[in-house]
Amino acid sequence: MMKWWGWGSVDVEFPMAHKPALWPWICEQVGLPAEAEPTGPVPRSAVVLPEPVVNTAFLGAVEKALKPEQILRGEDERLLHAYGKSYPDLLRVRRGQVDRAPDAVILPAGHADVEAVVRAAHAHGVIVIPFGGGTNIVGGVNPPGGERRMVVSLDLRNMNRILAMDEASQTATIEGGALGPKLEEDLQRRGWSLGHHPDSFEFSTLGGWLATRSAGMQSDAYGKIEDMVVSLRMVTPAGTLTTRPAPRAATGPDLNQMAVGSEGVLGVITEATMRVHPNPPVRAYHGFLFPNFEAGYQAIYECATGRFPPSLFRLSDARETDLAFHMKRPDTGLKALVTGAFKTYLARKGYAAPCLMIVGFEGRPEAVNPLRAGAFGILKKHQGFHLGTKVGASWSRDKYNLPYLRDYVMDYGVMADVAETSTVWSNLLPLYHAAKKRLEDRFRADNKPFYLGCHISHTYKTGASLYFTFAAHMTPGRELEEYYRYKRLITEAFVTHGGTLSHHHAVGIEHQDWIEREVTPTGVRALRGLKAALDPGGIMNPGKLIPPGD
């Protein structure tokens, strides 16, 4: 489990000491005085949880089906399951504010346990919130404020096995609670890989990925998580849905794609048969510099829509590139990049505000080599300056560290958050410029120094994703109010300018106000129809994804 007040393992902090250029640069970006003193979260002892609601009939039924050690009612577990890891979540929990926590945490040991718990919950009117790794940043695992029924957080951490491998079919049947690193290790030991590495990889689970339509870094090669599902089992209050393991079918609406993305509001995904691939012997990440964002975009566009699509593209705009440069450790290849001489050289060549691209290739050498040669030809044609693999290795090493940095800056009253979307190629740069301008204009109008960077990643034949990171110092006492001004503004910009409400973070609570515009009122009606059919008592993760009815 992660820290109750922030991201990641209790014994891990952002390695600021190894990045001497970073803190002064951050302070400058967000207008923080260099002498600012950090304020940590309140001590654990200051966090008071609300009295638990106890449904004794439900507990009795569950105690009959499960072992005592599977039913946790202690305050530490309740606190750990009270929030996900969004900025508002962390802001509240760091203050010690817990208005509603789960009343119990239940650890099923397998599919049958989940069926028993959901059956009992349905019979006795108890709320069930599926919980994977708790990394959700849209409010997806939070108990609904003011909920008077008993709330159970159903934590699948012990359902983490590979149940079956079908090597001939290149599929693995995996339990929903399988955590990224262990799952990938289990697969790689057998010579296979799922190849799904979202930013949350270290602390998130297969079930969570499926429930939120997660995207891994190498999605260009392996697809988003929904592209890898062959079949699944989902326990709903109306019974268990089991789909057939087949590559494709013509048997009505795709029920896999109904369960995927359902965010726990229809049921609990207990297992899934996933497409896997032979563990690639080559995993190469290269850095390139482009003179501007447009040139890098053109290079990505030509590769992704043509014959040489890499397994990973990540093109940072100038400001995100600046952040990356300041993340350098003295011992990495990035060191050279920030030396004065190299900067002068780049500026003279037209790279005054360079944009960093990470491009990744995975597979067997005989497949990777021609692909890489073809892609490099295109990148260079668009003025891509090859930095070699050290930058890529450095990026790969640091890639899971950014959420720790958010905790670090929050100690100084700095809000840091992300917003992501996707759109078709013809709209990608217009959407980028529109969203960026709206947020920048607002920060400037508010007279607030800010950081706003973006990268293009997750490419497809028809389009790609945009991923923004933004940070600013919040006025003490007005953090949430100020935060939502910016968060809502950029979300609004996405939806207004033809982007999706989310490419891979899901809807939860935070994006719910826009779901009707995203899928039209008829789409929301369809979702309500599904919910009514599979969860007639409204016990599954209520208040998420689907807005309250009339």
Added chain:
Amino acid sequence: MMKWWGWGSVDVEFPMAHKPALWPWICEQVGLPAEAEPTGPVPRSAVVLPEPVVNTAFLGAVEKALKPEQILRGEDERLLHAYGKSYPDLLRVRRGQVDRAPDAVILPAGHADVEAVVRAAHAHGVIVIPFGGGTNIVGGVNPPGGERRMVVSLDLRNMNRILAMDEASQTATIEGGALGPKLEEDLQRRGWSLGHHPDSFEFSTLGGWLATRSAGMQSDAYGKIEDMVVSLRMVTPAGTLTTRPAPRAATGPDLNQMAVGSEGVLGVITEATMRVHPNPPVRAYHGFLFPNFEAGYQAIYECATGRFPPSLFRLSDARETDLAFHMKRPDTGLKALVTGAFKTYLARKGYAAPCLMIVGFEGRPEAVNPLRAGAFGILKKHQGFHLGTKVGASWSRDKYNLPYLRDYVMDYGVMADVAETSTVWSNLLPLYHAAKKRLEDRFRADNKPFYLGCHISHTYKTGASLYFTFAAHMTPGRELEEYYRYKRLITEAFVTHGGTLSHHHAVGIEHQDWIEREVTPTGVRALRGLKAALDPGGIMNPGKLIPPGD
């Protein structure tokens, strides 16, 4: 429109005269005496349609919104929309048996017309059956027997335009009624292609493909129709669903994949934005012979799961290969194959019961050439004997002819039908053998000479499709009863042995008895929930896909 009594254009018949070896061979297969005389369908004048049900309030509302020429109530149009093209459909209509026909055929000119018709139908309790090209073979366009409400067949034939091209994003927005040949011609004129060529291509439409999860022959390269959808509009009685054109999203269950495969029971798909690709300069189809089905399977498996997946694979088993050989025209490359000398040569080399493979490559030469070289290496390793491109060209020319052959043999009392499924690689050959054995055993137990052939096609990383064709002479007067013994038996074999109920023919009426086993009762409940939400009055294509409730 097609013939009222059979497949295809009124002026086209199966070119039996050009295939001198075929008819004697067929007679031998199904035990038909060579001197058998054909009996055609009853004359058009002998077909008596039931009196139309007229809902004057509905007609009044529609007449206000549409032009008079859009509302057809003549008997010829009603008859043409009374059936699809399944064997039972044709059997009944050839006898002149029409128990229920649509009471009117309405031709919307655009999305707004569809909205007006569906709104009026919902208000006045009139059944709406969306109609594309009418090629459905699972009962998908048939009015429900005994329906007392007015039934409208909503024929989208005039909604056949490309509404927008987004060349940068490689997408085209197309109306649902666009017919295969015209659509492909319109796209190719602009330099693009959808690349979707199902067997029904000449007479089927985009909306029909989407509603039934159709698969084109080159699906290995371009995916099934559901893989090409970027966004769509579907008119439902509860309003219009419009999804966002984005490559991927994380905004709940995928509503594109809910509309796709919905077989008209939720609404009418009026337009869709589809992924297209540059019209390939190379379209090459090669023939290969394998000594047996297993060797060909191994070759396909290695290509499809590895680095050299062609755009089309079609491996016939020995008996289907025999049929292909007898389809030869004197002027094709297949001629040599049936000469005695060549057969003797093959037999000596171990190809006593050879299996024909068609393998296709599409794209730019620089992409096709290395792919073809790699694939050929694998095919030859598995004893593939390269027959050149004449066989491929012959196959390509004849590929849309088989449904005409069915009409031809029906004149002689011969039933001919197809059944298709898909499964994961590890189960493909076991499923093939199991389904084949069950049907063969039954034909033999019935003492009925028969034809039963199969091909593997539509490959994926995790599996492929099996496509069976079977034929036998039916006892006069017992055709339907006998037919359903075989049809139900092979469907049962698919579902029992781990196959899908259908890979690309859909559910309709014919497969409905198995849908609960296919998707579990919870899955059916989900479908009913969707239906209740979007079509609360139950007017959209009732009786299809979803079995009647309790």
